[in-house]
Amino acid sequence: MQIFMDTANIDEIRRGAALGVVDGVTTNPSLLAKEGVEYRDRVLEIASVVDGPISAECISTEFEPLLAEARRIAAWHENVVVKIPMGEVGLQAIHRLSAEGIKINVTLIFSANQALLAAKAGATFVSPFVGRLNDGGQDGMAVIRESVEIFENYDLDTQVLAASIRGARDVTECALAGSHVATIPSAVLFQMMGHPLTDKGIEIFLRDAQKYSAV
Numbered sequence: 296m297q298i299f300m301d302t303a304n305i306d307e308i309r310r311g312a313a314l315g316v317v318d319g320v321t322t323n324p325s326l327l328a329k330e331g332v333e334y335r336d337r338v339l340e341i342a343s344v345v346d347g348p349i350s351a352e353c354i355s356t357e358f359e360p361l362l363a364e365a366r367r368i369a370a371w372h373e374n375v376v377v378k379i380p381m382g383e384v385g386l387q388a389i390h391r392l393s394a395e396g397i398k399i400n401v402t403l404i405f406s407a408n409q410a411l412l413a414a415k416a417g418a419t420f421v422s423p424f425v426g427r428l429n430d431g432g433q434d435g436m437a438v439i440r441e442s443v444e445i446f447e448n449y450d451l452d453t454q455v456l457a458a459s460i461r462g463a464r465d466v467t468e469c470a471l472a473g474s475h476v477a478t479i480p481s482a483v484l485f486q487m488m489g490h491p492l493t494d495k496g497i498e499i500f501l502r503d504a505q506k507y508s509a510v
């Protein structure tokens with residue numbers, strides 16, 4: 296499974312990239328707003344740290360402005376994937392832009408039907424929001440499983456990019472569900488590395504290592 300970081304914070308991205316496990320980055324207007332920087336500037340900084348897909352989101356809601364905004368964002372860097380919210384205008388834009396060779400991550404996906412339509416329109420990635428579905432008492436992981444199965448049934452090239460990840464267990468379940476990608480908040484990624492028994496084991500080894508000479 297590919298691991299993306301779900302953040303626009305460059306320090307967190309540098310820390311994650313140093314682990315050698317980060318394959319890409321996703322951002323959105325809420326994540327960027329936390330940083331107080333210009334979108335293009337931050338995306339170019341991220342591109343200098345992570346050599347992989349970097350999702351940057353459009354906010355236009357009308358067709359022609361959305362096409363123009365997506366083309367501007369796509370031109371920022373060759374690794375940029377343009378994020379477009381699911382909907383009728385979004386599908387029209389995805390259909391047009393994908394034919395131009397622009398990679399699209401369709402965001403705010405909450406059903407397998409939305410994922411299927413986005414894939415047929417030409418999406419590179421679809422982003423089902425697992426956490427927000429679970430927050431509402433629905434089964435977010437079911438949308439991941441169903442989308443993966445549908446794409447496999449019809450040999451669709453679109454990748455399922457599990458988003459709105461709330462904890463380390465979500466990552467395990469995404470991998471078990473066959474999600475192509477999970478985009479993981481920094482806190483969850485750094486939490487995944489640790490385990491109390493690992494810490495305890497290191498403590499015991501260091502204690503016992505005192506009984507022989509350092510190598």
Ligand code: G3P
Pocket residue numbers: 301321322323326424426427458459460478
């Ligand atoms: O990539 C989408 C993700 O950032 C949304 O997460 O926690 O706002 O549902 P959340």
